Amino acid sequence: MLSIYICDDELTMRATLSKEIKRQILIGEYDMNIALTCGTPEALLDAIRPDPKRAIYFLDVDLKQNDTEKNGFWLGKEIRKLDPTGFLIYVTSFEDLAFQTFRYHLEALDYIVKGDMLTMIPAIRTCLSTIAERLSKEHSDSSDAYFTVKLADSMRHIPLSDIVCLETSGRTHRILLYTEQERLDFIGRLSELSEKLGNKFLRCHRSFLVNTEKIASVDFKNNELTMTTGQVCLISRAAKAELKKRF
Amino acid sequence: MSKTSIFFYLYLAMDSLISHIILYLYAFAVIDEKIQWKKIWKILSIVILPATMFYTLVFIIVDLPAALAYSLNSLMVLSVNVIVAKWMFKWDIWKCISILSMSAVLQVASAVFVSAPAYFLNATTFFSMMFLIYPLEALIISSLMKKFHFGRYIRPLLEDKKHLRTTALLAFLLECSVEIFALSTPYLSEDSLITFNAALVLLVLFIFCLLIYLSYIRESRRKLKLQETLLLQQQMYVENLEEIQKEMRAFRHDYKNMLSSIYLCAEEGEVEAMKTYLKNMELDFDEKIGENIRKTTQLGNIHIIEVKGLLLAKLAEMNKKQITCNLEILYPITKLGIDTLDFNRCLGILLDNAIEAVEHTEHPVIDLILSNQENCITIVVKNPWYGKLALHSIWKEGYSTKGSNRGLGLTNYQNILAKYPNASPATQLKNNEFVQELKIIYGR
Numbered sequence: 043m044l045s046i047y048i049c050d051d052e053l054t055m056r057a058t059l060s061k062e063i064k065r066q067i068l069i070g071e072y073d074m075n076i077a078l079t080c081g082t083p084e085a086l087l088d089a090i091r092p093d094p095k096r097a098i099y100f101l102d103v104d105l106k107q108n109d110t111e112k113n114g115f116w117l118g119k120e121i122r123k124l125d126p127t128g129f130l131i132y133v134t135s136f137e138d139l140a141f142q143t144f145r146y147h148l149e150a151l152d153y154i155v156k157g158d159m160l161t162m163i164p165a166i167r168t169c170l171s172t173i174a175e176r177l178s179k180e181h182s183d184s185s186d187a188y189f190t191v192k193l194a195d196s197m198r199h200i201p202l203s204d205i206v207c208l209e210t211s212g213r214t215h216r217i218l219l220y221t222e223q224e225r226l227d228f229i230g231r232l233s234e235l236s237e238k239l240g241n242k243f244l245r246c247h248r249s250f251l252v253n254t255e256k257i258a259s260v261d262f263k264n265n266e267l268t269m270t271t272g273q274v275c276l277i278s279r280a281a282k283a284e285l286k287k288r289f
Numbered sequence: 290m291s292k293t294s295i296f297f298y299l300y301l302a303m304d305s306l307i308s309h310i311i312l313y314l315y316a317f318a319v320i321d322e323k324i325q326w327k328k329i330w331k332i333l334s335i336v337i338l339p340a341t342m343f344y345t346l347v348f349i350i351v352d353l354p355a356a357l358a359y360s361l362n363s364l365m366v367l368s369v370n371v372i373v374a375k376w377m378f379k380w381d382i383w384k385c386i387s388i389l390s391m392s393a394v395l396q397v398a399s400a401v402f403v404s405a406p407a408y409f410l411n412a413t414t415f416f417s418m419m420f421l422i423y424p425l426e427a428l429i430i431s432s433l434m435k436k437f438h439f440g441r442y443i444r445p446l447l448e449d450k451k452h453l454r455t456t457a458l459l460a461f462l463l464e465c466s467v468e469i470f471a472l473s474t475p476y477l478s479e480d481s482l483i484t485f486n487a488a489l490v491l492l493v494l495f496i497f498c499l500l501i502y503l504s505y506i507r508e509s510r511r512k513l514k515l516q517e518t519l520l521l522q523q524q525m526y527v528e529n530l531e532e533i534q535k536e537m538r539a540f541r542h543d544y545k546n547m548l549s550s551i552y553l554c555a556e557e558g559e560v561e562a563m564k565t566y567l568k569n570m571e572l573d574f575d576e577k578i579g580e581n582i583r584k585t586t587q588l589g590n591i592h593i594i595e596v597k598g599l600l601l602a603k604l605a606e607m608n609k610k611q612i613t614c615n616l617e618i619l620y621p622i623t624k625l626g627i628d629t630l631d632f633n634r635c636l637g638i639l640l641d642n643a644i645e646a647v648e649h650t651e652h653p654v655i656d657l658i659l660s661n662q663e664n665c666i667t668i669v670v671k672n673p674w675y676g677k678l679a680l681h682s683i684w685k686e687g688y689s690t691k692g693s694n695r696g697l698g699l700t701n702y703q704n705i706l707a708k709y710p711n712a713s714p715a716t717q718l719k720n721n722e723f724v725q726e727l728k729i730i731y732g733r
Contacts, residue, residue, distance in 0.1 A: 115619065140587070140617040142658050146669060155575075158568045194713045194728030195665035213707045225680045225716040273681040 044173075045077035045095065049086045049117065050102040050133060055156065056081065059100055059133065062163060066170050074098065074170070083117040087124075094124035098173060100154075103134040118148040131169050189239060191219065191228050198226070202242065206256045206269050208235060210249040222271055244284065247276040260289055298345065304419065305341045308396060309333055311427040312370070315392035318431040320447065321440020328377050335373055340366045356472050363468055367393060379708070383453040390460035391443070391500065397467045398493045399427045402486055405474050409482070443497075445511065446504035450630075459503075463496045518598040525601050529585055536577045543573065590618040591659070593625060599633045603640045612644060612653040622661045626731030627709050634705055636668060638698040639725045643672040646723065666729045674723040680716055 046063060050056045056079045067074050077097070078089050083105060090097065099121060103114035118130050130150040132141065144150040151172065154165040188199040204221040210232060211218045217230040236245045245251050246267060252275055259268045262282065267275040277285065310333070317324045343365050347358040367389060375385045400423060407418040434440070446456050470489050477485055547570050554563045584604075591597045600616075607614045625632045640657070647653040656671035684699050706712045711731070717724040 140619045142615065142656050142669070142671075143617045143619045143660050146658055146667070147660065147662060157571050158564065160564075160568060193715060194667075194711075194730050195663055196728070212703070213710075215710075220681055223680075223717055223719045227714050229710070271681065272679050 044072075044074040044177075045097040046074055046100070047077055047086055047090065047097060048079040048100045049081070049083060049105070049114075050079075050100075051081050051106045052102075053081070055102070055133070058159070058162075059166075062159075062166050063100070063170070066167050070167075070170060070174065072170060072174050083112050083114075083120070086117065087120055090121070090124055096125055096128050098129045098131070098170075100131050100133055103132055115144065115148070118144065118150065122148055129169075129173050187240075191226060193226060193228055200224075200226075202239065202253075203255070205239075205243075205253050206271050207250060207252040207273065207275055208232065208243075209251075209275070220269075220271065220273060244281065244288075246281040246285065247278045250275040254288065257289075260285055262286070298341075300416075301344055302337070302341050305344070306333065306337055307420065307424055308400060309336060309340070309370075311399065311424065311431075312389070312392050312396045314427060314431045315395040315434075316374075316388050318434040319388055319391045319395075319440055319443065321435065321438050321444065325378075332370070332373050332377055336366075336369055339369060355475070359472060360468070367464075381450070381453065383457040384447055386457035387447055387453065387460045390457070390464040393464045394460075394467050394493060394496055395430065396427070397464070397471050398489055399423060399430065401467075401471050401474060402426070402489055405477060405485055405489075406482055408474065408477065409479050442501045443504045445508035446500060449507045449511070452507065456503075460500075463499075467492060467496070515594065519594055522594070522598055522601055525605070526585070526588075529581065533578060533581045533585070536581065540574065540577055544570065584616055587616050587618040590621045592621055592623045593629060595629050595633055596622070596625070596636070599637060603637070603644075607644060607655065610644065610648045610653070612647055612655055615654065615656045617657070618659045620661050622659055622666065624661075624666070624731045626666055626711055626729040631705050631708070632729075635702055635727060638702045639668065639670040639727070642698055642725070643670050643723075646674055647672050664731055666731065668725075668727045670725045672723050673721055674718065675721050678718055678723070680718060683716075 048056055048059050048063070050059065060076055060079050063076060066072075078086065080086050080089070086099075099118075101114045101117055105113050105117070114132060114134070118132075121128065121130065130144075130148055132144055132150055132153040133156060134153060135156050141150065141153045144153070152165070152169050154162055154169070156162070187202045189202055189205065191198045191200060200219070200221060204223075206220045206222060209218045209220070210216070211227060213227075215229050215231070217228055217232065217235065219226045219228065232245065232249070232251050236243060236251050239251070242254055243251050244254050250267075252267060252269065256270045257267055258270045258272075260266075260277075261268070262277075262285075265277040265282070267277055267285075269275065310329070313329045313332070314324070340362075344358075344362050347353050347361050348355075351358075353361070370389055371382070371385045374380065374389060375382050378385075380388070403418050403423040403426060407415045410418070447453070449456070467489075470485070470492070473485075547566055551563055551566045554560075554566065588597065588600065588604075591600065604614060604616070640655070643655045647655060650673070652673070654673060656669070658667065658669040658671075660667045660669075684703060702714075706714060706727075709729070711729055713728045715726045715728075717726070
């Protein structure tokens with residue numbers, strides 16, 4: 043059972059949201075219930091603090107607090123400290139919308155623009171169905187091993203099976219990590235990473251560490267590896283023997 | 290002193306060592322920074338031996354005329370120092386030449402000032418003058434320069450990257466003029482000594498007055514330019530507000546019409562029609578005015594004028610190319626963590642790439658997030674991209690999706706960031722969205 047929390051300083055908006063969410067839960071037969079509707083961020087935080095669990099939050103962006111710091115963004119950050127995997131949905135007027143920033147920093151799921159019910163109802167429906175879909179998908183995904191990277195102020199968790207290769211960068215102590223969809227630049231050392239990532243990864247050269255499952259072809263003549271993404275990595279003499287054994 | 294005596298070599302090595310230390314002492318006085326002794330020792334250990342060897346070579350082994358040998362040697366010492374210092378302090382090569390030429394002016398002048406009278410004295414006094422008075426003199430002058438933050442007055446000259454080459458050339462020529470004094474010391478008579486030293490001091494004073502004056506001109510020019518951008522920005526801001534006002538007026542007109550329609554509906558009791566009218570009104574407002582108000586508020590959050598200037602220019606460019614830009618700057622940005630110019634160059638490259646990628650497409654949209662959270666500035670530039678793209682190849686020099694002779698942007702971007710260990714770039718291509726992200730941590 044997933045709890046739903048609603049925080050909005052306008053009473054009518056709270057009532058409308060809660061009514062509509064209840065209706066959608068009934069229609070979709072979701073395993074969710076509304077745990078609390080409140081008008082201040084403190085009330086919400088007090089409610090979840092004793093026993094933080096993964097939940098759904100519908101939050102107003104502009105909470106009209108005396109303390110202007112304590113807006114929806116701040117509330118989102120506080121919630122994230124207690125519930126890092128919960129679902130945040132922002133309910134906002136058009137001018138306050140900075141959803142990309144919210145998604146970027148808070149991993150907010152979606153937003154609903156305050157306005158007439160004709161647009162709000164489908165938005166609420168989509169949010170809840172997305173959550174339900176995600177939950178069932180997460181259930182089927184077996185827990186994969188992750189590699190955690192610190193990127194400036196944030197941590198990124200990358201499934202090991204997604205990593206194509208790691209390469210030393212031109213910048214000192216910098217490593218470039220390639221997945222099929224991403225390239226990240228972080229501080230580290232290949233020798234340490236090689237130990238951390240396990241034997242699926244091969245240190246094929248002084249400046250390359252490759253995922254052996256992502257190798258497309260090996261060219262022993264030119265001492266080169268081609269990855270599934272088309273990226274070419276070098277092979278050292280020492281790694282040649284190891285590769286010949288594997289391929 | 291015989292040219293073959295071991296003491297002569299010892300003297301040469303000692304003189305070279307002391308002069309080098311003094312050169313870097315002055316160099317740090319010129320840029321008004323804390324002296325990095327560790328690095329100076331490292332430089333000395335690299336430079337001293339070849340410098341002394343070369344001197345021995347041109348002077349004794351090849352036996353060139355004294356003036357030519359001296360000039361050759363000075364030139365070679367200067368170039369070796371420039372290269373090593375560039376590598377050690379990571380200065381720009383032209384900045385290196387400027388700084389070292391300026392400090393060489395002071396170093397050579399100090400040396401000549403002491404050695405000219407010392408020529409007329411006996412050997413022991415000569416050595417004590419060269420190894421005691423000369424370093425002492427340099428120490429006093431350099432600490433006085435540091436005390437009064439002399440470096441501040443010529444800093445604009447060294448920071449003006451556009452004219453750094455001219456500055457380097459000028460500084461080098463001025464250094465040469467002081468070297469002429471060094472060359473003429475052997476031909477001095479005792480009577481002309483005072484005139485000689487006075488002329489030397491005046492020349493050095495003149496050189497630095499000239500440098501300070503030039504630096505002052507550069508600084509005022511820079512300020513003027515900054516004010517111009519500020520003015521331009523305000524102008525654009527006012528235009529923006531006028532636009533909002535114009536739309537507001539148009540909206541008010543529609544709004545009155547709509548209200549009267551709603552009024553009519555209410556009288557007739559047609560609730561559904563009323564709802565439709567209200568919805569239209571709201572959409573209208575969001576579309577016409579809400580968007581503009583939003584953008585203006587977001588831009589107001591950038592407190593660094595240069596960055597705001599760049600963004601305004603880029604927004605205007607996008608507007609002209611009919612690209613929709615979703616700009617989000619939720620919290621004020623007051624610090625950047627890296628040099629403002631470098632920040633602007635990075636942001637400019639990312640935006641130019643995004644603009645190039647989406648212009649001439651069906652729905653050109655760019656998302657730009659600038660965010661300031663817990664001592665970290667984040668730039669995110671997003672644009673739709675439906676083609677294929679290998680993430681590892683876009684960074685190669687000359688790579689471009691738009692034909693040859695382009696594709697320097699990302700290479701430059703990487704080179705700029707190479708200087709900053711506190712900057713972390715990341716790139717993503719997911720769900721037909723190309724995302725460039727740059728995180729910069731600034732001091733706590």
